[in-house]
Amino acid sequence: MTYLAKPKFHHPDLPKNALGFTHRDYEGSISTLCAGCGHDSISSAVIQACFELNIEPHRLAKLSGIGCSSKTPDYFLGQSHGFNSVHGRMPSVLTGANLANKEMIYLGVSGDGDSASIGLGQFIHCIRRGVNMLYITENNGVYGLTKGQFSATADRGSKSKAGGTNNDSALDLVGMALQVGATFVARSFSGDKKQVVPLIMAGLSHPGPSFIDIISPCVAFNNHAGSTKSFDYVREHNEAVNRLDFMSPRAPITVEYEPGTVAAVTLHDGSELKLAKLHPDYDPYDRINAMTYMQNRAAAGEVVTGLIYMDPQARDMHAGLNTVDAPLNRLSEKELCPGSAALEKINASLR
């Protein structure tokens, strides 16, 4: 659809957020992905989440690796700096960027090839290091950009479009994120924007390593019968444990709740999460139970979605490193260089 130039004008009455921005201010270039791609829904969810959160676009940096999913940061937040880095290595680049300036918001966008295969080590290590970020995998179980090979998240026994059967076990990114210390873990489905948007809002606001695995069907190579990452399959097997509503202090949005109990949680920045429990027994503040629950439901063939785990008291990498309040990239020679007198003392100690 790239041959269509994106019109720049917009309706004067488009709704504005507290900063005076419209949706259009959070858009990027026009997508070059296939028509109907699940990833485009996620891009649109990111746009809506940032609009609702009143994020100044330039205060957010978006980083990605290589693959269809990693192309998407070009398609949202055109006024944010972006970095489309190396296959599977976005986490280390994001870590470095975060070290340089802890005041910004970091959004890492990756896919199942990028994060579960070539970048599995980096995926795990940036989470265990506690990098304050929202890490999204747009998970379709397939290598789209190279035309349909299985990825490491493809379920054993699932069928490829060309007719092959996957013999290898699937990697569970959610399980790994829980195990290595992510303090906000969710799974969602690109076809369920009502669920995705508040999760992204909550993940962006969370002050520690947040991870959302979003099942995002590949319409070109993994949307057929026999696939476990197709729209139909995920809709049939989707088991949402809760519904989330994210109430930012200035611009509350509403989500239509399914019946069930609603619990409110106030976050460190004053915003509030409302959690509608669809499974009354599910406790998203208990990491060990969350891991067990996920394993059990996966064995039963369900795709569990919703907020799976959150630690509201999360701390990040900078807390462990005890860095100064000012971003490191703003310190000048006055603050950084110890000067000649200190060097003379060092010289004296070396004689």
Next chain:
Amino acid sequence: MPKGITASNDFVIKFANVNGSGSASANELFARAILRIGVPVATRNIFPSNIQGLPTWFEVRVSGKGWLGRRGGVDMMVAMNPQTWDKDVASIDAGGYLFYDSSKPMPESKFRADLNIIGMPLTEICNRTYSDPRQRQLFKNIIYVGALASLLNIDLAVIEQLIRDQYGAKQQLLDSNIKAVHMGHDYAEANLNGMCALDVVKSDGVGDRIFINGNDAAALGCVYGGATVAAWYPITPSTSVAEAFMKHCRKLRVDPDSKKNKFAIIQSEDEISAIGSVIGAGWNGARAFTATSGPGISLMQEFLGLAYFAEIPAVIFDVQRGGPSTGMPTRTQQADLLLCAYASHGDTKHVLLFPEDPRELFEMAAQSFDLAERLQTPIFVMEDLDIGMNDWLCKPLAWDDSRAYDRGKLMSADDLDSGKTFGRYLDVDGDAIPYRTLPGTHPTKGAYFTRGTSRDRFAKYSEEGAVYADNMQRLVRKFETAKKLVPAPVRRNAKEKTRYGVIYFGSTSAAMEEALAALETKGLHLDTLRLRAFPFSDDVIEFVNAHDQVFLIEQNRDAQMRMLLVNECAIDPARFISILHYDGAPITARFITGAIAERLNVNMKSKEAAE
């Protein structure tokens, strides 16, 4: 006894030890004592890739004339390792001295008739004095230092003072060490008097110079140069760069009021991640570095191409060791030149710096961050194990307090508001260096998408051939700009006019100085050029063209610098005579002198024959 080597302030003493036995600190104490007496020393630690139980050597070259390269040869061996006894004994020069532990009788066949044998029952003394096995081991080393002080006529008060400096208020350690050193000294005075004709005579040859290893100096250069982010993965011989950076930052970079750190150091999961984080931090405006060795550079290749192409500042310390593969991880080489110069796939070229010693390394480390931000590209500081892990006597480190960091071409919010055109890859000033904005600079202007794929001058994705080529040509022009910014080569002309030149670089410097002096006494004169950076300036081409033959001294097998020079400067390869040393030990003056003298004599003879 054969006639012993007689020398004052000019000999090599080598300690053969078992690693993990505590010998390193005793041997260092010995070397520092000689420095305190005002006599220059050059020390080299030759160690295995192991923590405990394998052979390790410590070589101390005492040189009143101040030669700091490895000399070659051994005048006295302190043979404390039975595993290496035969080779150690064989390596001593005729007339030299063998100092050994005579507690157990040894067959005569284990000695050489042309050596002076100095036996001291070290184990026996230790067993008599100490009951704790660890103490018996540790103090044995200190006891032999005391004995050597007697044999070499080193003032014991100097050693005592050094022990006091080291242990300060730790009274128990202080007393026990001083006791041990006296024990050794007393024994030698009573039993070994007159057995050694080597001695150390008080001198003023050290001056205000300091004794520091390169990795420590590099880390200090990073502190002074304003590095705030370090990401690294442990690998010998570079690990101590990161560890020293942490040590110095804890002293020099903690905010006195908040007690918070003005630095961030992460131990990455591998070298790929380390360079990734350096690039992420550099992209976001922090001065960032990693330290690694050859295998780490191999892993970083893909990222280095990204940093080159996306034009992101980064500093990489490559402490070169013996390759390829795991090679000789604890031995020195200069064999990563091509790996770094052309790191990554596609057409790439990178800036390399070649420090000659820890002092220059300190300066280049600090300067590398200015260069990285000015040129918006990776800068490689090419250390080697010899500089990095050995203590070198060098001029004191200096810093000009008026010096400001060069943050390069950064566009501010005011610049953007004033209507200046921002094209991330647009050459505005004619030096092929574009302007960049940092994330978060301006609410509505100056954002761009960084990528490793081709794009136009305004950072817009493009697969147009002409657009791609335009950018690649600008990168070549940027490399031309780099020639003017990197440290210039140092040329020195011989006392007499000569047709011969020598090019050398890095840690070869110390041995080269000495070799030149030796060649001069033989009547062989050579002009010299010490390379300090790649890309090469035109001075290098001029130097080569001004001589019929140019010796090129390298510590690698394949003459990698020669390849670079021939390739980048379009020089006739026949002009170069390569002198290559690559056995893992630092190059020596004897080796260089011998190789050049041999070539020159051959050349002169063939010329005479022709005439």
